[in-house]
Amino acid sequence: MIAELGLAVLWMAAALAVLQLVSGILALRPEGRQIAGLVRPVAVMQGVLVAAAFAALITLFLTTDLSVKLVAENSHSMKPFIFKLAGTWGNHEGSMLLWVTIMAVAGGFVALVEKRLPENTLIATLAGQAFVSLGFYAFLLLSSNPFERLAEPAPEGAGLNPLLQDVGLAFHPPTLYVGYVGLSIAFSFAIGALVTRDVGPAFARAMRPWVLGAWIFLTLGITAGSYWAYYTLGWGGWWFWDPVENASLMPWLAATALLHSCSVLASRNALKAWTVMLGVIAFSMSMVGTFLVRSGILTSVHAFAVDPERGSFILALLAIYIGGALTLFALRASTVTEGARFSFVSREAALVFNNVMLCGILGIVLVGTLYPLLTEAMGVKVSVGPPYFNPVSAVFAIPMMLVMGVGPLLRWRQDSFEGKRGGRITLPVGLCALLSAAVLFGVELMAPRIGLLPALGLAIAAGLAPASFLPLRGRNLRRTPLSIWGMVLGHFGIAVALFGMASESAFSTERLAAMRPGDVRQVGPYTVKLEGIGPVAGPNWTALEATVSASYEGAAPAILHPQARTFSNPPGNRTESALKTRWNGQLYAVLGEEGEDGRWQMRFWWKPFVPMIWYGGALIALGGLLALLGRVAADVRRLVATGKIAYRRSRKAALGARP
Amino acid sequence: MRRLLIAFFALLLAPTLVVAQDAMPPAPYAYRQLDDPAKEAKAQALMETLRCLKCQSQSIADSDAPMAGDMRHQVRTRIAAGEDPEAIRQWLIERYGDYVSYTPQVKPITWPLFAAPLVFLALAALLLRGRFRRRADNEGDKP
Numbered sequence: 001m002i003a004e005l006g007l008a009v010l011w012m013a014a015a016l017a018v019l020q021l022v023s024g025i026l027a028l029r030p031e032g033r034q035i036a037g038l039v040r041p042v043a044v045m046q047g048v049l050v051a052a053a054f055a056a057l058i059t060l061f062l063t064t065d066l067s068v069k070l071v072a073e074n075s076h077s078m079k080p081f082i083f084k085l086a087g088t089w090g091n092h093e094g095s096m097l098l099w100v101t102i103m104a105v106a107g108g109f110v111a112l113v114e115k116r117l118p119e120n121t122l123i124a125t126l127a128g129q130a131f132v133s134l135g136f137y138a139f140l141l142l143s144s145n146p147f148e149r150l151a152e153p154a155p156e157g158a159g160l161n162p163l164l165q166d167v168g169l170a171f172h173p174p175t176l177y178v179g180y181v182g183l184s185i186a187f188s189f190a191i192g193a194l195v196t197r198d199v200g201p202a203f204a205r206a207m208r209p210w211v212l213g214a215w216i217f218l219t220l221g222i223t224a225g226s227y228w229a230y231y232t233l234g235w236g237g238w239w240f241w242d243p244v245e246n247a248s249l250m251p252w253l254a255a256t257a258l259l260h261s262c263s264v265l266a267s268r269n270a271l272k273a274w275t276v277m278l279g280v281i282a283f284s285m286s287m288v289g290t291f292l293v294r295s296g297i298l299t300s301v302h303a304f305a306v307d308p309e310r311g312s313f314i315l316a317l318l319a320i321y322i323g324g325a326l327t328l329f330a331l332r333a334s335t336v337t338e339g340a341r342f343s344f345v346s347r348e349a350a351l352v353f354n355n356v357m358l359c360g361i362l363g364i365v366l367v368g369t370l371y372p373l374l375t376e377a378m379g380v381k382v383s384v385g386p387p388y389f390n391p392v393s394a395v396f397a398i399p400m401m402l403v404m405g406v407g408p409l410l411r412w413r414q415d416s417f418e419g420k421r422g423g424r425i426t427l428p429v430g431l432c433a434l435l436s437a438a439v440l441f442g443v444e445l446m447a448p449r450i451g452l453l454p455a456l457g458l459a460i461a462a463g464l465a466p467a468s469f470l471p472l473r474g475r476n477l478r479r480t481p482l483s484i485w486g487m488v489l490g491h492f493g494i495a496v497a498l499f500g501m502a503s504e505s506a507f508s509t510e511r512l513a514a515m516r517p518g519d520v521r522q523v524g525p526y527t528v529k530l531e532g533i534g535p536v537a538g539p540n541w542t543a544l545e546a547t548v549s550a551s552y553e554g555a556a557p558a559i560l561h562p563q564a565r566t567f568s569n570p571p572g573n574r575t576e577s578a579l580k581t582r583w584n585g586q587l588y589a590v591l592g593e594e595g596e597d598g599r600w601q602m603r604f605w606w607k608p609f610v611p612m613i614w615y616g617g618a619l620i621a622l623g624g625l626l627a628l629l630g631r632v633a634a635d636v637r638r639l640v641a642t643g644k645i646a647y648r649r650s651r652k653a654a655l656g657a658r659p
Numbered sequence: 660m661r662r663l664l665i666a667f668f669a670l671l672l673a674p675t676l677v678v679a680q681d682a683m684p685p686a687p688y689a690y691r692q693l694d695d696p697a698k699e700a701k702a703q704a705l706m707e708t709l710r711c712l713k714c715q716s717q718s719i720a721d722s723d724a725p726m727a728g729d730m731r732h733q734v735r736t737r738i739a740a741g742e743d744p745e746a747i748r749q750w751l752i753e754r755y756g757d758y759v760s761y762t763p764q765v766k767p768i769t770w771p772l773f774a775a776p777l778v779f780l781a782l783a784a785l786l787l788r789g790r791f792r793r794r795a796d797n798e799g800d801k802p
Contacts, residue, residue, distance in 0.1 A: 235721035242716035356786050360779045367775040380768050383710045385718070385761025392776045396783075449700075510703065512692050575723070592690060592723075601690045 003068050006056030007147040010097075013049035013104060014137035016042050017130045024127025028120060028195070036123055040111040043126050046133075047108025054101040057146055061088045067153035070094065070146050076159040076569045080539050086170035087160050092294060092310070093146035095173055099290070100136045102181040106210075107133070110185060115639065117206045118198060125192030132184055135317040143313055159569035162541075168228030176221035176248055180286035182214025183251055186258065190279030191325060194332045199272045204265035207279070209631055211262055215255040216624040222248050223617030234575035234590045236605040238504070238613060241389045246369040247289030250362055254282035257358040260351045268412055270340040270348055273333055274355070280329060284322045285362070291318055297373060343414040350407030357400035361393045368392075394453055401460050401498070404491060405432055405467035428470050436463030443506075450506045457502025464495035482630025490623025497616025503609040514599040524606025526587050527551045531559075533591070533600060541565045543576070546591040546600065550580055562591040562602075586610050688735035689728030695739075702738040705747060706731055708761045718761060 020042045026032035027039060060068050061084050064077045074091045075084055089098045107129040114122055140146070189207040193199045225248065230238040239245065258278040265275045291297070295311030342348035368384045375382050409425050416422050440459035443450060468491035471484060509524040520529045531547040543565040549557035560578035567574065580587040585608035592601030693699040706720035711727040719727040719734070730751070737747045751759050763769045 233717075233721060234723070235717075237718075237721045240716055240718075240721070244716070353787065356783045360783050363779045364776060367772065371769075371772050371775075375768055378768075381756060381758040382763055382769055382772075383758050383761050384763055384772065385708065385710065387708045387762035388772070395776060395780070510692070512690050514691070593685075603690075 002056050002059055003065070003147040003149060006053045007145065009049050009056065010053040011141065013046050013053065014141060016046040016049065017134050017137060020046060020130035021127050021134065024123050024130065027123050036119065039123050039126050043111035044108040047105040050101045050104040054097055057094060057097055058085065058088050061085065064157060066157055067149055069148045069150050072150060072154035072157050074158065074160055076157040078540050078569065079160065082167065082170055083160060083165050089173050090160055090164050093144045096136065096140050096144055097146050098174060099177055099181060100133060100140060102178055103133050103136065103184055106181060106185050114206060116202055121192045121196045121198045121203065124195040125188045128188035128191035129185065132188065132321060135320065139313050139317065143310055162567040162572035162574045165567070166228065166232055168224060172221060172225050172228060175217045175224065179214045179218030179221055180251060180290065182210050182217060183255060183283045183286050185210040186214065186279045187283030187325070190276045191328065194276060194328050197332065197335050199276055201266050201269050204262045204275065208262045208266060209628055211255060211259050212624055212628040212631065215259055216621050216628065218248065218252045218255055219617060219621040219624060222252055223614050223621070227614050231577050231579060232574065234577050236588050236607065241386050243292055243369045246365050247292045250285040250365055251282060251289055253358050253362040253365065254278060254285045257355045258282050261355050264348050264351050268340050268348060270342060277329060280325045287318050287321060291315060345410065345415045345417065347407060347410040347412050350403050350410055353403050354400055354407065357396045360396035364392050364396070365389070390453060398456060398460065401464055405429060405464050408471045408487060408491070428473065429467060432463040432467040435466065436460060454502040454506035457498050458506065461495045461499035461502060465492060468492040468495055482633065483627045486623045486627030486630060489626060490620050493616045493619030493623055496612050496619055500609050500612030500616055504607050504613065507608045509606045511604040513602050514595055515602050516599050521604070523587065523604040525553050526606055528589070528604055530600065530602060536563065540569060541567045544591065548578070548589050550587055552582065560589045562589045564591050581611055584608060685725065685728045686732030688732040693735055693739050698738050701744055702735045705744040706734050709751065710759050710761055712755060712759060
């Protein structure tokens, strides 16, 4: 019953999306004014209905209703609660429903709260949003119905891929999806503004919180995904330039660029066409990402859907939306002027530089990800991996990070490095640059065998970390707006993460060892001893568990328990690495197989400062959150003030009208 | 179809290894480092740029697959014998095709890959230059 209700509600929501689109288009015509009042309530209702459909699917998974095909294929009655819940979106159909749900709920929210935009632009935005979601409704209802029943209920579910049975999975896809879909709102705003020829600061201010929100979630999603890969794959790698990772990185790069150009448009009314273009690109990258992951074109852990029909469906959607948006952009670009001017040395110029460099990295990642697919289609298989991505993206990333240290200190419109004003900038920045140079020199002197990129990374991180706090100089810290704090923290987070990455690749120590219980090995500063190996059992797995005592430079030992888990439903193995985190790094221990001579294959890594990568990611997201709070608070204040002024005026008018 | 193709290629490319898969214990240097740290570092650097043909997007340095273990053994013994890493890469490419190397080889089919960064750099330079030149020309203009 719940499944049928869910499906019915989903169809109704799709019907409302049609209504939202049609009424939106009609309302934009001069003769259709009366219908304009319909658009907002319909958008809200659509959000409510889809949320209900998604709740129905969650209920089916939590109660493990095995008469539903999706549940039978992806869940199991013995699974722990959290993985039953996560199983809802740990599969193709469920994740597409999650996508539509987030999209419709976000659309409803825009309809409910957005008051800054001219009504016409908002209606065009909501119509655009309906147009985008319609494609996904069609996809869900026609080719991947999550509520499909089995003719006969299955006796037991097939379970969830062991690699995916991890708390990381419970949060990784939803966070990324919120990010992707937040960008769809930015896309709709861009479309709305293009249709009504109304690209200006108001549009940028309305779009910015959505871009910021999406960007925060993307940052968190990528950071969490990277950490998840780090500790579940069991070899200590944290970024593989895997197409699936790239699929999440590309929207992030575009969103980062969009975020910065948005702030130029909002404060300076410049970079109009560029911002709209980035809005289109950002969501296009989300769709490309979804296409890569969902179409099964890359057969990997994430691409559980190996089904060409679905792939072509998403490809068609991709062509319609991106092609349509680009056509609209081409038609309307001439009516969008470039906006206010600025000089070579100005904050705008630094932000333009940042944007161009980010787009460069985006282009590299896009080409490196798609080109192997292209050659494969032509019959030649090539691999593009870290040896390509690392140096080539650094060509763009390094200049960008250098400018990042100076850009926030510059004034809008025009600035100068000369005279008294220039001294205020050049002196502290010069000190930071000196620090960078000193670190680079020191690294090359002390450890000449470290590669160029890690050495540069360490040096830039050393200079960027203090430089990111410079915008606070000369400000009253208690009265500094939250958004400035957000920027400072975000930039500092980049420096922290860069430091972690560079340190990991420069200083990691690996120790593979065949050990008997009682054996002792040295890994970097740690002395590790295999105390013993025994069996343990979890709710739906059994495992061999090693007990390892690890002592840091002779200090009291810590106990680690790396496991080799065996899952039964479905059958599969997974290593569960054990981590010991210190302020200056992490010890990473893995239990491998038993050799013929009765010794166990153990793997250890000492990775100095590696947690900084994810602390940095968290800091970046926190910076985004502060900026978002600051912006929203300012908007709310402005709304309240406008309301008060209007009230006062009306009272005055009322008083004046009295005789 | 796709799976069949993959299986077919795997069979075609690695006849010896497929036979060796489950019956035999891992090769000695699959899970053992070289004693000379300099050579081990060299081997590690090479292994990180070789694709595990049995896995999804993992290098042979990051994989539990038996085939990756065999390839690690090959790389380590060859490095220990004093072979040049690039020569080992070429040997593996001859055996398994370009697909095995994460470092794209410079060939006509990969030219666009190497042209892309140059094109993007040129594009970036053009974009930046265009913007700022126009600015300079219009310096006196009111916004």
